Amino acid sequence: MKIFIMRNWHKISIFILAFTLIWLRRIDILTNAQFWAEDAVFWYKDAYEQGFFSSLITPRNGYFQTVSTLIVGATTFINPIYAPLLSNFFGIIIRAIIIWFLFTDRFKFLSTTSKIFISVYLICMPGLDEVQANITNAHWYLSLYVAMIIISEESKSKLWKAHDLFFIVLSGLSGPFIIFIIASSVFKYLHLSKGVISIRGLYLFYTRLPYLAMILCGLIQATSIILTFNGTRSHAPLGFSFDVMSSIISSNVFLFSFVPWNIADAGWDNHLLSYTLSTLVITLCVFLYIKGNWQMKVFATLPILIVAFSMAKPQLADSVPQLPTLATGNGSRYFVNIHIAIFSLICVCLFQCIKNKTLKIFFKIYVSVILIVMIKLNFFITPLPDMNWSQGAELINKAKHGEAVSFAVLPPWLTLDLIKK
Known part of the structure; x- marks a missing residue:
């Protein structure tokens, strides 16, 4: 372990720094942890009442959402007071690991300058009020991560292959985006085949383990949508x-x-x-x-x-x-x-x-200014309303077996209704 840390200290430091900065954008994520939307009323409720394994294998809105049911479901094994804290902790990890991956040897084709600027943006970008480190929206980031796996340099290391397969399956079983990822991978096939499309070439490319896993996950999600989708999405006009x-x-x-x-x-x-x-x-x-x-x-x-x-x-x-x-x-x-x-x-x-050195320097300064302004305007995200999750959790703890428990959660118009086990 000591040798591993010494060899990878800079990558570990990048992960810790990214985790810390993401948390600092809205410190109440951990200091006053609360579930967001489906995290409470779907994933926690289902796992608590039906059991962890049952919720894990049950599709919702037509497809499997494994990262949500896995992480939030696991929190039902601990005191409800700490459940959102554990969930949000993993939500931050999912975002921070993207930046860690960017600085690994798999992205040697990117310059250090590009990596730094992209990482700063990933941490400070606007428009994250709805997706800042909650598990219910983690599948957006997981799909991005799998796209990064596709464009990264392939490794023969068994550890890296296991890493790729794990995140492909996790993302593939956490939402329908795996179908879009498969479509995106066509450009990699065309690159490797030098633009020649053949049945044999497609077979050899898509029967490789990572892509075969994508196809299997895509088939599972597509089958689930066909068999279980119940039309619960909005029917309002477009x-x-x-x-x-x-x-x-x-x-x-x-x-x-x-x-x-x-x-x-x-x-x-x-x-x-x-x-x-x-x-x-x-x-x-x-x-x-x-x-x-x-x-x-x-x-x-x-x-x-x-x-x-x-x-x-x-x-x-x-x-x-x-x-x-x-x-x-x-x-x-x-x-x-x-x-x-x-x-x-x-x-x-x-x-x-761009090869011109003067232009490169100009654009580095220009983009730096944009990021500085972005940080000033966007860095701190307004804390969410305090719905007193800890009080609600105490209601769960004090309730008798079979007793109904109900309290408000985020967003404020939602209510978590539980039957005490």
């Missing part, structure tokens, strides 16, 4: 229009990548700005798919597919047209991955594709 889509692309996708919502919402108020920025974003995407390397295409495709399908079937409102509600900054979870992709791809283009 509210689609070209003005709305242009505003989403300009504000929610692009501007919200860099500034808080009270600035990013400009695309909803100014149609000229909206159409200008959305046209720019679409043009840059087309350029990326024409000129970018396979790794850029993989990293861009996953979040684009996530946003496209999320906008086609969102869960934003129950009675009013849904897409227009994004004008309030609602639904920020849908855009986390694409924000990370936008900033990361910009860094790679500016710091690794």
Whole structure:
């Protein structure tokens, strides 16, 4: 163990630093830990009343959400007072491990400058109020992690292979995004096959263990959706229009990548700005798919597919047209991955594709200023309302067997209803 720590002290230090900074953005994550939304009313309730294993193998909303049921379900074995603390602790770990992975030897193709800038962004990016270290939204980050595994340099180490397989399966059984990840991996196949598409080539590529695991997880999730989906998602009208889509692309996708919502919402108020920025974003995407390397295409495709399908079937409102509600900054979870992709791809283009040293220095200063402003505007996230989880947990502890327990949780309009075991 001592030798391992000495060999990897810098990577361990990066992980600890990332963990600490993510926590400091909203210290109540651990100092006044509370469950968020489904963490309490679905995952904790199901595991507590039905049992850990039963909740683990039961799909919700049509698909398996293993990371949520696994981690939150495990907290039912400890005193309820500490359950959100353990859950949020793992939520921070899932985010911090992304930064640790970025600094491993698997990403030698990225410059240290790119890694540092991307890491700072991952820690300080705006729009994380809804997904800051809660387990119910961890699958967004796990899908990003698997995309990183695909674009990273492959290792022959058994430990790394086990690492890859573990996170692929965990992500694949934690949401439907594994289907989009498989679609994104096509660009890696095309790179390795030098653009030649053949049945034998596809067979050899997708029967390799990591990709076979993706396909199996995708089949499990697809089968679950077909057999168990009960239409519980909102049936409210979509509210689609070209003005709305242009505003989403300009504000929610692009501007919200860099500034808080009270600035990013400009695309909803100014149609000229909206159409200008959305046209720019679409043009840059087309350029990326024409000129970018396979790794850029993989990293861009996953979040684009996530946003496209999320906008086609969102869960934003129950009675009013849904897409227009994004004008309030609602639904920020849908855009986390694409924000990370936008900033990361910009860094790679500016710091690794541009060869002129003067221009490189200029862009380093320019992006540094952007990050400094971003940190000033975004770093501290407003603590969530205190719903007194500890008091609710005491109600659970003091209740008699079979007695009903009910108390408010986050968001404030939700209630956790339990039957004491």
